[in-house]
Amino acid sequence: MSLSEILEYEYDNYESRKIVPFAYTFARDKWVWILNENGSEYNVGFCSRDLNIGNYYAKNTEDAILRNILDYVSNPCLYIDEAKSEGFLKSEAELKRYLIMLKATLRGIIRDEYVELIGELSKLKPKKFYTKQFEWYALFSKEEYNELINKYIYFDLLDKEFVHYEQ
Numbered sequence: 001m002s003l004s005e006i007l008e009y010e011y012d013n014y015e016s017r018k019i020v021p022f023a024y025t026f027a028r029d030k031w032v033w034i035l036n037e038n039g040s041e042y043n044v045g046f047c048s049r050d051l052n053i054g055n056y057y058a059k060n061t062e063d064a065i066l067r068n069i070l071d072y073v074s075n076p077c078l079y080i081d082e083a084k085s086e087g088f089l090k091s092e093a094e095l096k097r098y099l100i101m102l103k104a105t106l107r108g109i110i111r112d113e114y115v116e117l118i119g120e121l122s123k124l125k126p127k128k129f130y131t132k133q134f135e136w137y138a139l140f141s142k143e144e145y146n147e148l149i150n151k152y153i154y155f156d157l158l159d160k161e162f163v164h165y166e167q
Contacts, residue, residue, distance in 0.1 A: 016164045019045065019054070030054075033061075034162065043157060045164070052165035056157040062110045066117070067153050069102065073121055074145035076136035095139075096122045114152070 001009075006022050020042070023031040028049050033042035034056070044064035047054035058064035073095070090098065099122035107115050126137040140148075149158075 012165070014166050016166065019047070019164050021047075030164075031057075031064075032164065043155075045162060047164045052163060052167060053161045054164040056155075056160050056162065058153055058158075059155040062114070063153050063155075065106065065110055066114045067149065069099075069118060069121070070145060070148055070153075073099075073124075073139040074142065075138060092126055117148075117152070 001022055001024065006020065009021055011017060018035045019030075019032040020035065021030045021032050025031075030047040030049070032045045032047055032054065034045045035042060041060045043056055044058045044061055045054045046057045058067050099118055103115055103118045103122065106118065121139060124139045126139060127141065129136055129138060129141065
């Protein structure tokens with residue numbers, strides 16, 4: 001959303017005024033800032049359009065950017081066999097270029113520690129993961145993802161629910 005779209009956002013009758021939508025997913029779910037009464041930085045939340053409950057995603061926008069990158073590279077994001085590729089999957093080389101571009105773009109916007117972590121992600125080799133139903137490639141496992149989340153992103157409200165739509 002543009003700044004003017006954020007400022008001119010029209011709330012539904014039952015939508016909480018304690019959130020400020022700032023982006024939409026392709027499915028029209030909302031990314032929101034959650035207003036704090038104590039005046040501290042705004043938490044970032046994710047609100048599904050199908051539910052009246054949202055989830056705290058990150059302590060602030062900077063952490064939300066890093067978490068979104070970690071989410072992406074820890075989920076099925078790579079193809080090794082080009083014949084099996086799908087639109088949202090990237091080759092290893094494409095993913096590395098993407099991470100290097102993010103590192104350059106985000107320098108000066110997010111803290112240096114996060115920028116350096118993105119650089120380190122670009123050096124990782126893909127790993128193969130399995131479930132009973134399918135296999136996929138990602139840069140690291142869910143366990144490694146959880147370690148990174150606990151180290152860089154964790155705060156008391158992480159993934160807890162909040163009401164964004166009261167009917």
